[in-house]
Amino acid sequence: MIADLDQRRAVGPEIHGAAPTGDLAELWEQHQLDLKLVNPPNRRKFKVIVVGTGLAGAGAAATLSELGYQVEAFTFHDAPRRAHSVAAQGGINAAKAYKADGDSVERFFRDTVKGGDFRTREADAYRLAELSVRVIDHMTAQGVPFAREYGGGIATRSFGGVQVSRTFYARGQTGQQLQIAGSQQLLKEVGAGRLKLNTRTEMLDLIVSEGRAVGIVVRDLVTGEIRPVTAHAVVLATGGYGNAYYKSTLAKSSNVSATWRAHKRGALFANPCYVQFHPTSLPLNSEWQSKVTLMSESLRNDGRVWVPAQPGDDRPPNEIPEEERDYYLERLYPSFGNLAPRDISSRAAKAQLDAGKGVGPLRNGVYLDFSDAIARLGRKTIEDRYSNLFELYIDATGEDPWTEPMRIAPGPHFVMGGLWTDYDGMSSIPGLFVGGEASFNYHGANRLGANSLLSASVDGWFVLPWTVPNYLAPQLGTDPLPEDHPDVQATVRQVREQLDALLSVGGTRGPDYFHKELGELLWDHVGVERNAHSLAKGADAIRDLREEFWRDVRVVGHGQQLNQELERAGRVADFLEQAELMALDALDREESAGAHFRTEHQTEEGEARRDDENWANTSAWAPPGPDGRPVRRSEPLTFERVPLATRSYK
Amino acid sequence: MRLQLEVWRQDHANDPGRFERYQVDEAGAEMSVLELLDMLNAQLVDEGREPVAFDHDCREGICGSCGVMVEGRPHGPVDYTPSCLQRLRSFSDGDTGRIEPFRSEAFPVLRDLVVDRSGLDRIIASGGYVSTPTNAATEALTMPVNRNEADQAMDFAACIGCGACVAACPNAAAQLFTGAKVAHMASLPQGQVERAERVRAMVDTMETDFGSCTNMGECEPACPADIPLRVIAELNREYRKALWQHRRTEEPDRRGIRWLSRLRTGPWWQSDPDERPPGGG
Numbered sequence: 057m058i059a060d061l062d063q064r065r066a067v068g069p070e071i072h073g074a075a076p077t078g079d080l081a082e083l084w085e086q087h088q089l090d091l092k093l094v095n096p097p098n099r100r101k102f103k104v105i106v107v108g109t110g111l112a113g114a115g116a117a118a119t120l121s122e123l124g125y126q127v128e129a130f131t132f133h134d135a136p137r138r139a140h141s142v143a144a145q146g147g148i149n150a151a152k153a154y155k156a157d158g159d160s161v162e163r164f165f166r167d168t169v170k171g172g173d174f175r176t177r178e179a180d181a182y183r184l185a186e187l188s189v190r191v192i193d194h195m196t197a198q199g200v201p202f203a204r205e206y207g208g209g210i211a212t213r214s215f216g217g218v219q220v221s222r223t224f225y226a227r228g229q230t231g232q233q234l235q236i237a238g239s240q241q242l243l244k245e246v247g248a249g250r251l252k253l254n255t256r257t258e259m260l261d262l263i264v265s266e267g268r269a270v271g272i273v274v275r276d277l278v279t280g281e282i283r284p285v286t287a288h289a290v291v292l293a294t295g296g297y298g299n300a301y302y303k304s305t306l307a308k309s310s311n312v313s314a315t316w317r318a319h320k321r322g323a324l325f326a327n328p329c330y331v332q333f334h335p336t337s338l339p340l341n342s343e344w345q346s347k348v349t350l351m352s353e354s355l356r357n358d359g360r361v362w363v364p365a366q367p368g369d370d371r372p373p374n375e376i377p378e379e380e381r382d383y384y385l386e387r388l389y390p391s392f393g394n395l396a397p398r399d400i401s402s403r404a405a406k407a408q409l410d411a412g413k414g415v416g417p418l419r420n421g422v423y424l425d426f427s428d429a430i431a432r433l434g435r436k437t438i439e440d441r442y443s444n445l446f447e448l449y450i451d452a453t454g455e456d457p458w459t460e461p462m463r464i465a466p467g468p469h470f471v472m473g474g475l476w477t478d479y480d481g482m483s484s485i486p487g488l489f490v491g492g493e494a495s496f497n498y499h500g501a502n503r504l505g506a507n508s509l510l511s512a513s514v515d516g517w518f519v520l521p522w523t524v525p526n527y528l529a530p531q532l533g534t535d536p537l538p539e540d541h542p543d544v545q546a547t548v549r550q551v552r553e554q555l556d557a558l559l560s561v562g563g564t565r566g567p568d569y570f571h572k573e574l575g576e577l578l579w580d581h582v583g584v585e586r587n588a589h590s591l592a593k594g595a596d597a598i599r600d601l602r603e604e605f606w607r608d609v610r611v612v613g614h615g616q617q618l619n620q621e622l623e624r625a626g627r628v629a630d631f632l633e634q635a636e637l638m639a640l641d642a643l644d645r646e647e648s649a650g651a652h653f654r655t656e657h658q659t660e661e662g663e664a665r666r667d668d669e670n671w672a673n674t675s676a677w678a679p680p681g682p683d684g685r686p687v688r689r690s691e692p693l694t695f696e697r698v699p700l701a702t703r704s705y706k
Numbered sequence: 707m708r709l710q711l712e713v714w715r716q717d718h719a720n721d722p723g724r725f726e727r728y729q730v731d732e733a734g735a736e737m738s739v740l741e742l743l744d745m746l747n748a749q750l751v752d753e754g755r756e757p758v759a760f761d762h763d764c765r766e767g768i769c770g771s772c773g774v775m776v777e778g779r780p781h782g783p784v785d786y787t788p789s790c791l792q793r794l795r796s797f798s799d800g801d802t803g804r805i806e807p808f809r810s811e812a813f814p815v816l817r818d819l820v821v822d823r824s825g826l827d828r829i830i831a832s833g834g835y836v837s838t839p840t841n842a843a844t845e846a847l848t849m850p851v852n853r854n855e856a857d858q859a860m861d862f863a864a865c866i867g868c869g870a871c872v873a874a875c876p877n878a879a880a881q882l883f884t885g886a887k888v889a890h891m892a893s894l895p896q897g898q899v900e901r902a903e904r905v906r907a908m909v910d911t912m913e914t915d916f917g918s919c920t921n922m923g924e925c926e927p928a929c930p931a932d933i934p935l936r937v938i939a940e941l942n943r944e945y946r947k948a949l950w951q952h953r954r955t956e957e958p959d960r961r962g963i964r965w966l967s968r969l970r971t972g973p974w975w976q977s978d979p980d981e982r983p984p985g986g987g
Contacts, residue, residue, distance in 0.1 A: 192846050204856040229768065
């Protein structure tokens with residue numbers, strides 16, 4: 057296998073994240089003193105591009121604009137509020153310690169590092185925990201209607217994988233409320249004439265000149281016009297690539313194109329194999345179901361997960377007596393029970409499905425049962441907590457969770473991988489900053505529930521507005537590249553060529569066909585469990601599919617109009633490239649860590665076995681060299697504050 | 707089941723447009739309206755024809771991207787439900803279904819079923835926010851909020867911005883949308899300082915881009931986020947109160963309509979320096 061691997065990838069020199077050293081608790085404060093400032097009257101001389109208007113993008117754009125920089129924001133949606141941050145249901149973590157349960161910044165930091173299975177930078181994870189407190193203050197001030205206690209304080213709840221109550225929520229719509237608050241701040245700047253917002257405009261390439269990110273090429277999705285936009289710095293906040301699996305919990309338009317095209321311009325892509333499978337998605341019922349619907353993990357606070365003890369038990373759930381049910385999470389992980397972390401829950405569910413104990417028409421789900429909680433807490437309490445989720449379930453399935461258990465299944469959800477960034481959120485291309493899920497940061501090999509809204513908020517509101525100016529300051533006196541600069545024109549030309557190439561294949565199948573095929577390959581080969589043989593096969597199959605795509609794709613219509621097939625085709629073409637790197641990274645990483653479970657690397661109890669000696673690092677991939685092999689570089693990770701330990705949720 | 711579809715096709719904003727008839731043979735009752743369009747589009751692409759353009763994204767009823775008229779009703783036959791969650795349960799074999807874009811003067815059609823709803827964002831941009839700059843917030847607990855009031859604020863804040871209320875309204879009014887935001891902000895202590903200015907500016911913008919409310923109430927059942935009709939009464943009350951306050955204080959109107967034109971013309975650095983807003987960089 058190793059020989060085979062060497063044909064597939066090269067290994068490059070180590071990289072370092074430039075995290076300052078010292079006492080973690082003082083690092084960020086100290087670092088802020090080191091960051092260069094831009095004098096207020098000079099800020100208007102700098103232009104910053106922000107791509108994406110989700111939590112990270114809206115936060116960075118609004119704050120930089122408030123500070124006085126020229127900000128131009130881009131979204132492919134018709135309105136900034138649509139970004140996929142809107143769909144996160146469960147909540148946002150913060151170490152406010154509003155309950156006397158022993159929570160603190162330090163504990164939150166440790167939970168994040170441990171939850172990530174020791175594959176994240178300590179310094180960055182600490183900053184995440186530290187700034188979480190500010191995020192709640194900021195979002196409350198913006199009018200986010202966080203759930204309240206009777207005394208007027210802010211309510212919190214406990215969320216998958218932790219033993220304290222630090223998750224803030226706004227009914228089941230936390231992401232929506234944070235996202236709306238963020239887009240309102242963005243629109244406030246637009247209304248004040250300080251920020252230029254481009255809706256229905258998609259970034260198709262990054263312009264790099266003399267090694268720096270100096271702009272982007274965009275396509276107006278309504279008119280098809282291709283144009284360059286140049287600036288002093290570019291921020292990508294374009295979300296994750298989980299839609300590579302086609303049927304994922306992500307929105308249909310979520311894609312990898314912005315980050316992937318930046319990668320092709322040289323930005324290192326870190327840990328592409330770390331994909332989180334959400335244990336509480338709705339199982340698919342038919343071929344036409346357009347996506348995997350996510351049910352918030354918060355349901356696991358009160359629901360009990362079980363399957364029939366006997367494989368092939370076809371009885372309706374309520375006819376299966378208590379003693380013939382297997383509450384397998386409570387049995388296998390007594391101290392965490394139904395709140396076991398996502399990867400463990402997903403894998404445990406997959407094991408039950410593989411054992412033939414799946415339930416539902418396609419036998420592809422497990423039960424999530426609320427009858428005990430309803431009996432214990434009363435229907436009113438459960439309604440307060442989950443009414444909209446129950447409604448969503450009833451609507452999607454036609455089944456009533458008040459009278460029979462829900463069915464749930466693992467679904468591709470959040471990706472921990474993304475563009476590699478340093479402590480300042482800057483990618484390996486100077487001037488290109490990355491925030492939110494588009495970046496690889498904070499979560500290591502597995503993300504704690506309710507940490508995704510947090511990491512996007514922290515990046516957008518409280519990190520990038522400090523670090524981007526540090527990059528800008530020395531450039532005082534320079535102008536963005538003129539549009540007729542050869543580097544700008546060359547990138548525009550290449551974008552046109554790719555669009556023309558897609559339109560001129562003239563094959564027989566639409567891009568969606570290839571996307572579905574890709575999704576199945578990924579689910580089979582780069583799924584909840586991986587092994588070397590299957591990964592190698594998967595990588596080859598992805599390559600074949602990509603070749604077939606470029607031979608046989610049919611993109612109807614033309615480029616000078618609103619053409620959603622052309623948009624899809626470009627995104628699928630990128631997924632077909634990036635997916636191979638996902639498989640390659642999974643093949644390369646000879647260990648199990650967090651969401652990356654290699655069956656060759658497990659303990660006797662079937663738990664993930666890390667290899668800290670060889671793999672306590674971040675893999676950061678450079679685009680293929682002249683020999684066609686992607687180059688894997690590694691950033692070593694050291695753990696001083698949280699000693700390396702094996703996770704145990706038993 | 708077999709369904710006959712009449713779908714609005716319009717190549718671009720200036721194309722007069724027309725209905726085209728299609729047949730879908732294997733629609734299922736559990737499919738959503740959007741999945742029906744997916745199925746139709748797959749069929750059209752297989753035949754080498756251009757698929758129907760429509761806005762959609764999360765397919766979970768939260769992003770507000772989707773919205774088409776089904777049989778003349780915004781989002782579809784089921785009340786209080788977005789297109790992505792409208793199942794075909796009310797259709798039976800052999801039925802005909804007419805699908806068209808949100809019909810409203812305030813929402814110009816861009817292509818097929820895709821419309822321009824940016825008017826809604828212009829309302830928000832004129833005042834639908836709290837002006838607390840980043841890093842300026844105080845500890846969140848310094849402002850306790852009564853639990854019921856927070857719940858009520860959440861009810862109003864649930865709006866997904868889809869525009870169905872406008873599409874449902876014979877006058878193309880945006881009172882339900884605007885009222886939801888005004889009522890949300892008015893029910894929380896954080897929104898109090900700008901309360902009067904906010905509603906004045908938002909209503910002024912709303913009246914520029916949208917029609918006037920005549921209390922038809924068509925908007926409420928079309929709303930997938932269950933925004934109650936009483937937000938319109940709330941909006942009117944807030945607006946009257948704000949006008950009264952305005953007369954009393956005669957404060958400078960820093961969110962005057964003058965700067966709203968910027969939403970259409972671009973940001974300050976591309977404008978005449980004399981026209982720049984206060985504080986613009």
